[in-house]
Amino acid sequence: KLIYTDEEGRILVEITDNNLKKLLVAIYAPNKKQEFYKKLHEKIVELEYDNICLLGDFNAVVDTKLDYKTQKLNKKSRETLPKSFFKMVEEFRIRDIWREMNSKGRQYTFYSNRHFPWLRIDMIWMSLEIISNIQEINIEASTWADHNPIWVK
Numbered sequence: 001k002l003i004y005t006d007e008e009g010r011i012l013v014e015i016t017d018n019n020l021k022k023l024l025v026a027i028y029a030p031n032k033k034q035e036f037y038k039k040l041h042e043k044i045v046e047l048e049y050d051n052i053c054l055l056g057d058f059n060a061v062v063d064t065k066l067d068y069k070t071q072k073l074n075k076k077s078r079e080t081l082p083k084s085f086f087k088m089v090e091e092f093r094i095r096d097i098w099r100e101m102n103s104k105g106r107q108y109t110f111y112s113n114r115h116f117p118w119l120r121i122d123m124i125w126m127s128l129e130i131i132s133n134i135q136e137i138n139i140e141a142s143t144w145a146d147h148n149p150i151w152v153k
Helices: 033-047 083-092 097-101
Strands: 002-005 011-017 020-028 052-057 068-070 094-096 117-119 122-127 137-139 150-152
Touching: 020 033, 033 083, 083 094, 094 097, 097 122, 097 137, 122 150
Parallel strands: 020 052
Antiparallel strands: 002 011, 011 020, 052 122, 068 117, 094 122, 137 150
């Protein structure tokens, strides 16, 4: 069931699987993220879902040591996700699936020809109950786009 959509491609959908209602939230985070995540947090609270899957382009990394790589000598500091995002993560008890299954792995979802960094900014975050059903997650290589696809099984 479609709950919300906007012109930026963000979408909230309710999915029922095995009598379990889940909220699927596909996002594209803007550069000014703090306010975006506050509003998203409020919307999810308002909808009252226990099982949440949040996925998309977060436009920032979680861990600059594991999720960011560059060949430049003067490594530019990379923006991490804002406090409002981590507050939401804590309240909804959602986890970064790829990082859960690859605790020290270094694989990237985005490459910029202009600035030459590799970043893991495309992610899938899920509630613990949903994660227990995930067998595998993988980041595939892309030869035709600057973002790499992620899939779960």
